[in-house]
Amino acid sequence: MTDRSHAALMDDTYRYQRWVYDATRAYYLLGRDHLIANLAPPPQGRVLEIACGTGRNLQHIAQRYPHTALYGLDISQQMLRSAGAKLGARATLAQGDACDFDPRAAFGVAQFDSIIFSYSLSMIPDWQAALHHALDQLTPKGRLHLVDFGQQHRLPAIARRVLNGWLARFHVTPRHSLPMVLSDLATAQGLTLQMRDLYGSYAQHAVLTRT
Template identity: 70%
Template sequence: MDRTYRHQRRIYDATRAFYLLGRDHLIKHLAPPSGGTVLEIACGTGRNLQHIARRYPQTTLYGFDISEEMLSSARAKLGDRAALAYGDACEFDSKALFGVPHFDRIIFSYSLSMIPDWTRALDQALDHLATDGSLHVVDFGRQHHLPTLARRGLNAWLGRFHVTPRHVLPGLLHDMATTRGLALHYNDLHGTYAQHAIMGANPAC
């Protein structure tokens, strides 16, 4: 990952703004409690945490990523506004990383489609969720309402960057919510180009 992002990180935010749709929608519906904790898993350059800091100034922010190159951009952007660390989404201990065992809000933003064992990453995140907390996900959607050629072209292009849209995400989240006794709010965005989900005891819609 460091080899991939060593140079890309410098143009990442400017270029991804055109096709990582729905990130601001996720932030708008985050609704963390005043003084609450927010963790972004695979936080990348810190773009989302920076926007969350501006919109919810009373929150305490945390983020980790498996790329030290991306973390260097995040640290330059966020300074001491967020606690950042190196970590693997599929195997992490937030108490060891940050001294915090659970979080009020946990975010996956266009990261599940890049994590090979993404179902394990979801389980790990839910294990670190506070009792009244919620998990927030935005990523590439099922795309079933897009024209066939557009869908094929998009997926072929994404594959060049080791990105695999998780078309079965809605069903998996439903099963996870049922197993854990949580509620799920799911919706498609931008004609099913993207998908957004909130899971928790009382997910804000």
């Protein structure tokens, strides 16, 4: 069931921002194209982006991997309006909560070969539940890809303070414990984890693979 309070907050946040979202976020949501370049879905594979926003990433995936089936989930109807206008029939979109969506009800399929979180875990209140739920929707040998704000440990202290203060205005909380959480998940579920810092620890990119 969709968290109505969070859905309302996201709709309020992006009701007008969605019109300028892609132009403004290009300057600080770094690493999204790195994720897409390394996505490598199987032929005819199903790709789901959780918290797909305006559909920017799905549009780029459609161009790079034209034979994939694309799906997008977002809690905000406002963002889905932008994504629908951008993607048309190229992707199947649905409103839902990242922590408890039903893929069959939302999309008519049970599992996905690739699942993406792109700068979304830092905005999902129960982000660890969202990770667990996403892993349940992966096919055997499926891969979960994510890019988000990093631990920032290589950035100057003043840069960290300014960045995190500014992000808080948009309900964004970098998940500094993400590497440890992913390592624990990989161990508990027998997954392969690949992880790397990007841009001097500004961002982090990770891939969890079912083996």
